[in-house]
Amino acid sequence: MAQQTGGDARSRFHRLGSLFANRYGRSAGTETSSLEVDVVDTVQDMRKAQWNGIVERSSRGSVFHRYEWLEAIETGLGYTPRHLVVSKDGNTIGGMPNFVVEIEKTPFDRLSSLYPGFGGPLLPTDTADSLEHVVEAIPQLCHGSTIVHQIRGLDMSYLRYNDALQSHGYRPYRRECRFLLDLTRDYDEILADMSRTRRRGIERGRGVDYEIVEEEITRENLRRFYRTYERVMDRVGGEVYPRSFFEALQSMDDRLLLLTIRIDGEYAGGMLEVLDDEHDTVHGFFAAIPREYFDDHASELLYDHVFQWGIEHGYERYDFGSTNANFEDGVFRFKEGFGGRPVPVLVWERGCSPLWPLVKAGRSLYWPYYV
Template identity: 75%
Template sequence: MAQGTGGEARSRLRRVGAVLSEHVSPTVDADSSLEIEVVDSVAEVGRERWNGLVERSSRGSVFHRYEWLAAVESGLGYPARHLVVRKDGNVIGCLPNVVVGIEKTPFKRLSSAYPGFGGPLLPTDTMDALERVLDAVPSHCGGRTIVHQIRGLDAGYLRYNDPLQERGYRPYRRECRFLLDLTQGHDAIRSGMSRTRRRGIEHGEDGDYEIVAEDITRGNLRRFHRTYERVMDRVGAAAYPFSFFDALRPMADRLLLLTIRIDGEYAGGMLEILDDERDAVHGFFAAVPREYFDDHASELLYDRVFQWGIDHGYETYDFGSTTTDFTDGVFRFKESFGGRAVPVLVWERGCSPLWRLVKIGRSLYWPYYT
């Protein structure tokens, strides 16, 4: 499979400028040379132009890239409402959005973005572009789509907090992520783990096991997905369909599929997302059947991906989102690897009177919602 090129090369990539031009018939604001348009697919902008914008934006990430958003559109069937900013015909900014369901309700939200993390990419004319993009959002809600949500990847999105709140967006914090510093080296990472995790790795290493990086083929993804579905069913969570995994294959150079075999038998694996824009490895999907827990398959896989990330020049391992409840088992498991908890930055803006009712209902089953 294709692998990461190292932190130095990725930093050079982010500095590469791109000339982004394509003729589209937008709606022009008479008071500005900026033009805001909604597109129903990243395909309407094009791979080269869209990714060029991502690569020259300080906030760009793998979740903003053409290939990820195309997989969300085609593999999950989420309708896209991407807001594109143009100046003199050139693409200078965007706010990716897809329409997804609101949990436990018949309503929908416009989300930037989901799954993953999004938010505006506005490397030039930032304030003017941000105001115009945010002002355009309500016209792309309506019907059962009653709220707009922005999920920022990191604290850098706090720069937009005041303009967001001025336009009715409200922050809420019910998710966090654990980030592990890979630059400290593998020995220091192991030392920072809980005693339980260290012992699990040590006991697992005494067994007969093998971990390999698999090619991103349809067959390998299919095998992983079957195990992933079993695991999600066991924990009572909804699984993404195989169509989404299959749609990720065009971004194979941004995926790492690790498989573990114990006593020669397939024992699960992990599908990691490689964020070269942020020098980070995202632990997005893990699938280890219960029967391999006593063999410490999960600990062995995490330990190996940490070493892989170090070897390939990545700076951070991101365990992905979890609840902020320290009594939750997933929270404690991720915390035990020694990562640093950071909040997931989320802002929401109601686009319908129904949103107030949904918030009241949501607070009943998320008692710590604010």
């Protein structure tokens, strides 16, 4: 649908219509109010302050729901937005961000809330009716090569939606977990709960000539980090985000922590953390440590530093990010060694095409333990 120019930004939305109307009692009588759902094709058609206000009012709102993160995905990764916005009497009261993302090893796409990061519905008011509107609108967003909708909840509080989602055809999908480290404890207690291997790595690392610096979020510093990140990800065969995504993150520099480690005066890698002030959590999102600094225990030193940084700045948790829920996986074992608590990544999927069952069956061939 062609977008109009000029006028209120809502005129540029794709109206799905007033799918539900109800009467709400008022002290001065009874009036008719309705909820409406619109599709937003670009985050720039949303009012930044208004949307971030909804994020901050919702107990499930996180840094990944914020306008700046959505904008970085849209402009830096080029993913197609299909955000749903719920309004009541002309006022935005909630919504659910979505992007069209490729399904790996297939020619098909999924509609994801949210990737990268975690998403799901933000419905601080009129929750039941708003959720009904949002899930009923989803099939209208899935067409062509987009064959499934996926919701990736940030934390266990999203279980409150499980029954409602399953009643609309969503099915739980468990393939990943995250390790959460409690930063409200004393540092010595955190250190004592680590595995012997992780503690020994920190102790040995402290014996080298090293320095860890909190860098400004400048284009030059991000580019230096990106060069190392790209080299590391190429070596391990991981997904490499484009440099444009990192540059787009500059607009949310107050929610980023960029750490650099120097060993014997030489740049030895770093970590780019995402600060979730809504949930008092530091998210470990990107790490880039060249192999030549493994024996110097650069990784352990960086993690140890960010734990202490989080404690000093009043954060309650450190989130190591998603990993395969497989105890034989090296990344799983590495993160587990720091003493974090494993929690599942809550994912629900809803097929939107007759092709989805075939793709789902094919997925089990290369992820045999997860259907």
